[in-house]
Amino acid sequence: MAAVISGGLKVKAGLFAVQISSLPLRSHLPRCFFSASKKTTKTVASVSRSLRVSAVNNHHWPRVTTFCTAAPDAAVSPVSEPEKKIESQEVEVEENVKETANLLDIRVGRIVKAWQHEEADSLYVEEVDIGEAEPRIICSGLVKYVPLDLLQGASVVVLANLKPRNMRGVKSCGMLLCASDSSHENVEPLVPPQGSVPGDRVWFGDEEDLEQLPEPAPPNKVQKKKMWEAVQPLLKTDDSGVSMLKEHLMRTSSGLVTSNTLKNANIS
Structure with missing residues (x-):
């Protein structure tokens, strides 16, 4: 000075x-x-x-x-405090979505039997083995997208902790997860990796995350907290057909969940 x-x-x-x-x-x-x-x-x-x-x-x-001049050796942070706060919030939101997704009870299933719904032209009714004592009854709106014979015995991915829904007189206890293009003209069920068996847990993240997976949330909590509604918009397949939640891979202990033909597609 x-x-x-x-x-x-x-x-x-x-x-x-x-x-x-x-x-x-x-x-x-x-x-x-x-x-x-x-x-x-x-x-x-x-x-x-x-x-x-x-x-x-x-x-x-x-x-x-x-x-007055600033000290010549004063350190200038390359990232401002607001930018750091935004980055921290983005990381927190991303981790919260991953945690929410891993509270969903997503399992490998195998369709034991499928038939046309008697009261709805667009619906199939399937008996799906997901590792429980009895197969689950699930209704799927796949009639215009998947031939019935291709569903028989198919390995699928099932969201199992949804509250049962009455669909034209049939109580549907779950949902088959499917990939679809942006126009929704092409839809196909997701495919678990080879070696998976009915009942295998599906999760998002790395292989090591399996040991830390929480117990699935009960259906009432899934509905009340709108967990599926928070997760579903972030689900997609990448340009090689691998299913993902943002950048978190969708997997079982045997490998990655995929779509046979639909790339960069939505999952619902």
């Missing part, structure tokens, strides 16, 4: 050096002002008193201009 004083006084506080072009003003300056051995606080106080004396003797107050 430097100070320039009207009357010809220039002060460099760091070196306690003085340039004086006005001899009358010089006579009022204390001797300590010219000595670098004095403590800074005393020097500043002495300069202040001297300026007051000079002002009275010269009948005017000196005009002082100060120049």
Whole structure:
């Protein structure tokens, strides 16, 4: 910091050096002002008193201009605090969605039997083995997309902890997860990896995440918290047909869940 004083006084506080072009003003300056051995606080106080004396003797107050600069070695953060906060929130949201998705009871299933719904032209009714004592009855709107004979004995992926729904007189206890293109003209069930068996858990993430998977949420909680509604818009297949939740892979202990033909597709 430097100070320039009207009357010809220039002060460099760091070196306690003085340039004086006005001899009358010089006579009022204390001797300590010219000595670098004095403590800074005393020097500043002495300069202040001297300026007051000079002002009275010269009948005017000196005009002082100060120049302040930031320390040259001051560190500047490359990322602002608001940006850091936004990034932190994005990571938190992403992790929360993954945790929510892994509370869904998604399992490998095998269609034991399928037939046309008697009261709905667009629906199939399927008996699906998902590793329980009895097959589940599930209704699927796949009539216009998948030939009935291709469903018989097919391995599928089932969302199992939804509340049962009455679909034209048939209670549907789950949902087959399917890939569909943007126009919804092509729809096909997701395919579990080879080696999977009915009842195998499906999750999102790495292989190591299997050991930390929580127990599936009960159907009432899934409905109340709208878990499926939060997760479903983020499900897709990538450009190789692998199913994903954002960048988290959809997998079983045997490998990755895929779509046979639909790439960069929605999952519902």
